[in-house]
Amino acid sequence: MKARLIALSLCSMLLAGHTLAGEITVSAAASLTNAFKEIAHGFEAQNPGSKINFNFAASGALLQQIAKGAPVDVFASADQKTMDSAVKQKLVNSADRKDFARNALVLITPADSKLKLQQLSDLQQASIKHVAIGVPASVPVGRYAKRALENARLWPAVEAKAINTQNVRQSLDYVARGEVEAGFVYQTDAAIMPDKVKIAFSVPLDEVISYPVARTAASSNAAEAQRFVNYLLSPAAQAVLGRYGFHKP
């Protein structure tokens, strides 16, 4: 009898899991990984009982998950286009979105690289065999890079050398390992591995890289989700973002 009771209570514990009242899931662009983890600590300390689960990936991939019904409460994208698409599909209410950070596109090389790269046209050099670029269709950093290369009329030449990556951190990793001669990442990603990669130059763009965030329309915990969105714009969270190299919105 006693054993049965114990077994029963164990089962109910397993089924119940550790759901906290203030538990939310945040789907965020891969470039936000380090800053958001630190911001979550601050948020959870300020709001006892809160728990943030993160899901980091390329913004386009995150959008697809939300569109297919993934239980996500907050969506933070690395570009406006993906968020526009979320609004159009009614996954996010237009009134709920807020810009919370800006970033810059850079071209990086391995830290010990001897190549002299000063402008995009230098990527045509024969010594550049592979260039890591996020898949433009789903990875914002890849779309920004493609646009910059198209503006410089270099896209077909560089596309032939492109190694498609699934998110910006994969591009960073391939450069850090020296598997590619160069890669397009955000300034903030390059800053994470200063001993392994170096910035060749900032890539000129005709659009601003700004990050929007919004609670999702289908959030089952809208109040908590909104609280996290508001916290992102607080001085404490903005200071963390600034420390990782993000610019003010």
Place this chain on the structure above:
Amino acid sequence: MADWMTDPAWTALGLSLRVAGCATLLNLLLGVGVGLLLARGRFPGRNLLDTLLTLPMVMPPTVLGYYLLTLLGRRGPLGGWLDQHFGINLIFTWQGAVIAAALVAFPLVYKPARAAFEAVDGQLEQAGRVLGISEIGIFFRITLPLAWRGILAGLLLAFARALGEFGATLMVAGSIPGKTQTLSVAIYEAVQAGQDDSANRLVLVTSLVCVLVLLLAGKLAPGRLAER
């Protein structure tokens, strides 16, 4: 109807078949060789070696991919050596995808091959020796024909496994359309980008190929596939 013929799905399918085919050929040589060695050889560390060779079956493909990337990468011990001495670079090439697929599928050939060699009646080989057949002759005329069905079943499963390889392949070979983007990687990318039309076509092609492989497996090795 030329439209569907130029579909990128066919390029991905062709590449997948080439990668899986080469990986299976590689595993035929390695799996049968090593299977024979461990079935017949008696040497210290035999059990440990068997464990190591079976490991790819239980290890996550991402772990294998990471091992391969660090080993074969330009700064890895083996990759650096190949690059320096032969100018060979395996990362981001379809040959790299072959190595990843072969590694993941290896135990599926090795295990049945070893079991098949162990099941061969030693008296038949002994009879061959008495009749004066050379050791090589005994292997090709007695041992291999007796063990063949078990080996074939393993090869077909290994081919199917190599065809579906995703994790290690993506890490080692990347995703270059037409060069290293296999069916499973192309599906992943299409889904990530919300290109459901493309994903549907690729998934359909993959499912058909898998059914064909299993049907073929049933034809070639009747009764055997279910047992192993």
